[in-house]
Amino acid sequence: MLLDVKNLSVHYYTLSGVVRAVENVSFHINESEWLTFVGESGSGKSTVAHGIMNLVPSPGKIVGGHVIFDGKNLVTMKNEELKKIRGKEISMVFQDPMTSLDPLRKVGDQIVEVMVEHGVEPEEAKKNAKELLKSVNIPPDRLTYYPHQLSGGQRQRIIISMAMAFRPKLLIADEPTTALDVLVQDSIMDLLDEMKSQGTSIFLITHDISLAVERSDKIGIMYAGKLMEYGDVDAIIENPLHPYTSALFASTPDLWSDKKIYAIPGYPPDLREPPSGCRFHPRCQVFKERKDLKGICNVKEPKMIEAEPGHFVACHLYGDENGNSA
Ligand SMILES: Nc1ncnc2c1ncn2[C@@H]1O[C@H](COP(=O)(O)OP(=O)(O)OP(=O)(O)O)[C@@H](O)[C@H]1O
Ligand SMILES: [Mg+2]
Missing domain, CATH: 3.40.50.300 (P-loop containing nucleotide triphosphate hydrolases)
Known part of the structure; x- marks a missing residue:
């Protein structure tokens, strides 16, 4: 259990x-x-x-x-x-996705920060961030985007990719x-x-x-x-x-x-x-x-x-x- x-x-x-x-x-x-x-x-x-x-x-x-x-x-x-x-x-995707991403910072920086907080080297974290985005079908160049430049589905997929980063139990x-x-809902359920x-x-x-x-x-x-x-x-x-x-x-x-x-x-x-x-x-x-x-x-x-x-x-x-x- x-x-x-x-x-x-x-x-x-x-x-x-x-x-x-x-x-x-x-x-x-x-x-x-x-x-x-x-x-x-x-x-x-x-x-x-x-x-x-x-x-x-x-x-x-x-x-x-x-x-x-x-x-x-x-x-x-x-x-x-x-x-x-x-x-x-244990990772959690909160009910309101907009509150999970800082609107003023590029999404790539935010993903890297979470990884570094958990002990990943910054260079390694950058590489991982690209892989993570690919794994949720988002082109890696979106790492330089701000949250508002992405669609709601993309934002949610990024949040889930962050939750997946450490393969939580x-x-x-x-x-x-x-x-x-x-359709986006289905793709997110597929990810889960x-x-x-x-x-x-x-x-x-x-x-x-x-x-x-x-x-x-x-x-x-x-x-x-x-x-x-x-x-x-x-x-x-x-x-x-x-x-x-x-x-x-x-x-x-x-x-x-x-x-x-x-x-x-x-x-x-x-x-x-x-x-x-x-x-x-x-x-x-x-x-x-x-x-x-x-x-x-x-x-x-x-x-x-x-x-x-x-x-x-x-x-x-x-x-x-x-x-x-x-
Ligand atoms: N910060 C808070 N302060 C006071 N009461 C709260 C707070 N958060 C939730 N509640 C109350 O606790 C109860 C349960 O709320 P909760 O948010 O867990 O419900 P939920 O099932 O997630 O609802 P929803 O489907 O709308 O998200 C509700 O009566 C709500 O009013
Ligand atoms: Mg709720």
């Missing part, structure tokens, strides 16, 4: 209250495995990613759990040691293809696939469920700071267990069918005061229809159980009343 996230909780201490952005989230990623998290905006996906890197921005704080990467707990690790791991063993890509057209085939594990975050399904080995479904369901992608697509997962899939447009798109009633909750019990219960159709679930879903927090091998779900419809697997 490469990454083991156990009961990770991250809160943001804002002036208007404590935002419980990620609560008791557990999952793992094996070597050369691709896990994708999907979920509505604000469900805590980016916060999980920042939590893994132990880079939660202020006023956020990891308040519980651990992140074991290659046998070491990143939550308790000293900053000096973390710095050596970040960018080298884990690549975290937070919405790397938002705002890019489908290629990295995976060379041994890198991928943790992708996306809104696009079809994208998640196409490439991943495992998927995780986040809702209001909780991981609702997680496991083998085929098992979840064929047999979604959580009512939220089913609702999310039903609300996804399908080009090939003319079925009506379902809209999940209500809104995601305010994470300063999340609902008691299961955070999805106020919007859950099953809870609404089944009187026997009153006093359970709205009171007790469901535990994540392994409903079938490799398929985990946090919902009172599965397992016994103690949250143990059936």
Whole structure:
């Protein structure tokens, strides 16, 4: 196992209250495995990613759990040691690519700088930078360009090439293809696939469920700071267990069918005061229809159980009343 996230909780201490952005989230990623998290905006996906890197921005704080990467707990690790791991063993492509490149400096200088920071000789770094650009199908002369002289897709490919530079064990890509057209999106997914085939594990975050399904080995479904369901992608697509997962899939447009798109009633909750019990219960159709679930879903927090091998779900419809697997 490469990454083991156990009961990770991250809160943001804002002036208007404590935002419980990620609560008791557990999952793992094996070597050369691709896990994708999907979920509505604000469900805590980016916060999980920042939590893994132990880079939660202020006023956020990891308040519980651990992140074991290659046998070491990143939550308790000293900053000096973390710095050596970040960018080298774990790379992250952040959600907003424009914030990852300095608009005032040539992209080549920026790539070289990252390499030199990690101990590569400047001459060697220049050579490597050319190779890197070629590897993502960008002519090497673009090294002398400023970020604004490149297209959005080229910029994103350069950022990914920087993330690939040290052949990290884990690549975290937070919405790397938002705002890019489908062809460019495909080429970026191909790049991630290629990295995976060379041994890198991928943790992708996306809104696009079809994208998640196409490439991943495992998927995780986040809702209001909780991981609702997680496991083998085929098992979840064929047999979604959580009512939220089913609702999310039903609300996804399908080009090939003319079925009506379902809209999940209500809104995601305010994470300063999340609902008691299961955070999805106020919007859950099953809870609404089944009187026997009153006093359970709205009171007790469901535990994540392994409903079938490799398929985990946090919902009172599965397992016994103690949250143990059936
Ligand atoms: N810096 C911050 N300060 C306060 N609250 C924050 C901060 N960053 C995120 N949050 C809150 O934490 C929750 C989770 O946010 P996060 O950015 O992780 O969601 P997300 O799933 O990545 O959303 P999106 O799909 O829009 O990127 C949200 O309720 C958000 O308002
Ligand atoms: Mg995000």
